[in-house]
Amino acid sequence: MIVYSNNKINRAAHLRNKSDKFLKAEVIPIWKENVFLSKDDPSAPAIRLNRNISDDFPMYFLGVEGNVEIWCQDLSFLSIYHACEYVKASTTLPLLDSEPVWIRKAYKVLGNYDSGLVALGIGVSNWNRNNRNCGTCGGLTKMADKGYLRICKNCEKKIYPQFESIVVFLLEHIDKNGIKSCLLQQTPVKNGLLVSCLSGFVEIGETLEDAVKREAREETGLEIKDVRYIESQPWPFPSGLMTGFSALATDKNFTLDRSEVPDAAWYTQSELTQGISNGRIKVSRGDSIARRMIYKWLEK
Numbered sequence: 001m002i003v004y005s006n007n008k009i010n011r012a013a014h015l016r017n018k019s020d021k022f023l024k025a026e027v028i029p030i031w032k033e034n035v036f037l038s039k040d041d042p043s044a045p046a047i048r049l050n051r052n053i054s055d056d057f058p059m060y061f062l063g064v065e066g067n068v069e070i071w072c073q074d075l076s077f078l079s080i081y082h083a084c085e086y087v088k089a090s091t092t093l094p095l096l097d098s099e100p101v102w103i104r105k106a107y108k109v110l111g112n113y114d115s116g117l118v119a120l121g122i123g124v125s126n127w128n129r130n131n132r133n134c135g136t137c138g139g140l141t142k143m144a145d146k147g148y149l150r151i152c153k154n155c156e157k158k159i160y161p162q163f164e165s166i167v168v169f170l171l172e173h174i175d176k177n178g179i180k181s182c183l184l185q186q187t188p189v190k191n192g193l194l195v196s197c198l199s200g201f202v203e204i205g206e207t208l209e210d211a212v213k214r215e216a217r218e219e220t221g222l223e224i225k226d227v228r229y230i231e232s233q234p235w236p237f238p239s240g241l242m243t244g245f246s247a248l249a250t251d252k253n254f255t256l257d258r259s260e261v262p263d264a265a266w267y268t269q270s271e272l273t274q275g276i277s278n279g280r281i282k283v284s285r286g287d288s289i290a291r292r293m294i295y296k297w298l299e300k
């Protein structure tokens with residue numbers, strides 16, 4: 001399961017413009033891209049607060065679980081110390097750490113469901129925090145639809161959440177003997193190399209496939225074909241959507257744009273497997289789509 005994607009909560013979008021409240025509600029507090037974890041309940045480690053806490057800080061609707069509304073509360077306007085004090089004072093559960101934990105570490109203990117839910121809360125909070133002014137007239141905006149719309153107080157423009165679209169692609173080459181290799185960017189780390197797929201932002205006026213071809217050409221000088229969708233991943237840190245592709249390079253002679261990709265190399269499946277097993281090669285972080293794509297390629 002791709003990390004941050006398994007958020008099966010009923011988002012109940014029809015409730016976003018309704019003011020009537022459910023009888024029960026729970027609130028997941030977050031601080032920037034960090035979540036508060038409970039020491040006592042490893043099966044549901046993300047701290048949830050009772051709804052009737054202070055609404056001094058922004059609250060965003062995430063959806064419903066049965067007959068319980070789930071919200072998140074963004075404490076990013078507080079110092080980390082005051083955010084922790086606020087959460088400690090609002091729950092009887094002891095915190096796992098004295099401070100909230102970065103989502104990209106916490107996902108390991110949160111499990112699929114909660115990591116997706118917390119990522120949604122972080123993404124909605126990031127978007128609201130970063131859109132307090134209207135892009136058209138500069139006026140202040142106000143939140144509507146429980147966090148999924150902002151309206152300019154001056155010109156009344158409606159602003160909906162927008163994403164940065166990023167393509168992540170695994171470039172493969174198959175030689176005349178059928179030997180497969182893939183081109184990975186690499187960075188020196190202690191005792192070895194950290195490898196990952198190539199990637200880039202989709203530009204205005206491009207399809208996703210066009211973006212893969214352009215980025216491959218710009219970063220490596222390679223012409224590619226057979227661009228194929230693999231899977232996608234929400235990446236609300238702060239507001240991205242990752243889309244993974246495979247593609248075939250017609251030859252292996254690349255020329256790097258070192259301002260974008262400082263180093264890269266072709267790896268056969270056996271070279272990569274061996275490098276990983278002897279610890280010389282580390283693959284990008286466990287929550288990344290690039291890591292999944294690389295390991296899937298090794299299984300092909």
Ligand SMILES: [Zn+2]
Nearest residue numbers: 134137152155
């Ligand atoms: Zn405006």
